[in-house]
Amino acid sequence: MRDESLTPAIQAIDICKSYPGSPPVEALKNESLSINDNEFFTLLGPSGCGKTTLLRLIAGFEDLTSGELRLYGEDISSMPPEKRPINTVFQHYALFPHMTVVENVAFGLRRRGTDVSQAQKTALEMLDLVQMSQFANRRPSQLSGGQQQRVSLARALAPHPKVLLLDEPLSALDLKLRQSMRTELKRLQRETGITFVFVTHDQEEALSMSDRIAVMSAGRVQQIASPSEIYEQPRNRFVADFIGDANFFQGKVTHQNGNTARFRISPEIEIAARTENTPPAGDVTLFVRPEKLDLLTSATSETLPGDVREISYLGNTTDYAIDLRNGPSIVVRSENHHNGDALALPGDAVHVGIDPSAVRVLEA
């Protein structure tokens, strides 16, 4: 007996998916990744990045063009969806309109041969888990979107799949509901111990729920890491840009001292960055998050002078767009204090403090 907790739940080996056409559309290009047992794994990316294709390949709705898919070590590449112990929560719920809520939830169990009374019992337990048991005998059309999504979750969890796939399940819900469903999903994942593969284009969702995130773009995985690593140490410009907000600079290394290097980003401006490895000679991309910058009224040795071009009030924070003197413009995000007054107004001369440890050098 293989120890399942050590074998990856899902292992994709060099998988490709292209759709016929002229030229053929490559939705997924030679990708390999592993999803661990009992993990909340998120596929994050803009629409058309291949995340949904990957999900549909795992579910079995699409056939691989090449490569291999393994479920706990077993090759499932050519297995039809009904044979895979994997269930899906669909974006638009896809509840069967001709069945009641409890019949929907019992569907998977019934098809697997569970007898009616046992299937109904399990279905009611599942509805209890998502707090929908009082709606058991309603039709899906009599439920709100949030309620339908809960039923859809219960339906997918009822047969106790080895892996649960979630295809942007929260995108059709309103903001408040979305936030409460996040906690709910996380709780369900913990309680059931089922591996969750979650697809979304919403970075907040991805950051708040996931154990690990795979950021995808143009049919490729750009980075797989924990939410904080993705945010703090993005591997490339795409990841840095897609998750959160970022200031980017092009620069050349001028000199290095220990693990701090100085980069010239414009003829008169140099900034320091902490680097683990020796930065490559030639052009590099530097990036710094707006909230890691300081807005100061007086200059010190490590500040850059600039003029506030515009400010945008965001509630708990304010974004200051600042034109650096003889240099690029930069956005500084600053927390709003008790009275909510802005630290500076458009046209004000300010100084921007950049901590070298906040600046990161990106792969080209």
Next chain:
Amino acid sequence: MQRIRTFAGIAPATIMVVCFMLLPILIIVVYSFLEKNPYGGVRPELSFEAYSRLLLERDFDDNLSFNPSYLLILFRSIWVAAVSVAACVLIGFPVAYYIAMQPAERRNLLILLITIPFWTNLLIRTYCWILVLRDTGLINEMLLSLGVIQSPIPLLYTEGAIILGLIYTYVPFMVLPIYASLERLDVRLIEASRDLYASRIGALRHVVVPLSLPGIVAGSILVFIPCLGAFIAPELLGGGKNLMLGSLVQLQFSTSRDWPFGSALSVVIMIVVMLALLFYARNARNSGTELVH
């Protein structure tokens, strides 16, 4: 003024319904309760003779005795229509399903192809079946020349020939409504059922068929009604040997010159159709329920 406008708006529909539906039905119902005129038409005297003739026979001594022959014709007609409906569902559903699963532009072409038979007169098309089915027809000649049979098998002028003719005539009426309901079917529901361990057949049985039931019911009604009163196929392909309701009604208004009886038969057909509709409507409402609570 506002009321006049409202009435003007619904007037065309009202005139349609009254002139072409309610009035003819009323005339038939009234005629069925009148005395027959020996040379056709009716005499304005109340009589239940037409209805009693459905079940009872008046002998020369004016005694009434039970006569099941019309009842048999009624049952045979219902049987033939029901078999035709069942066959139309079995043929029409796969066809509609196939069309609905094609890319959009291809679908319209295929639907157009389904309607092609309507471009030729029904009478001519039914005559063609005679050429196919008769003893010296296409099928028998072919089987004879292949040595499968030694003498022609009687295909024409059988109940089977009637049913074949009815299926051929009315299967498009089954395909179109089923297609209409399948076209609206969300394919994601099929995916969801496959995801939840339903095989292809299981998805068809538990999701596709239940959800296209309105189309199947509509198609069944559209096929059942004309089959019950069909006249051309029974007459030409059945050879008028096995009388069906349609032929019987036609006879009463022509050769027999018994308008009240013909009208009474029509009323009976209407009642049968309405009962069938009620039965279907009730079934449609209860379908798709898997668990019993």
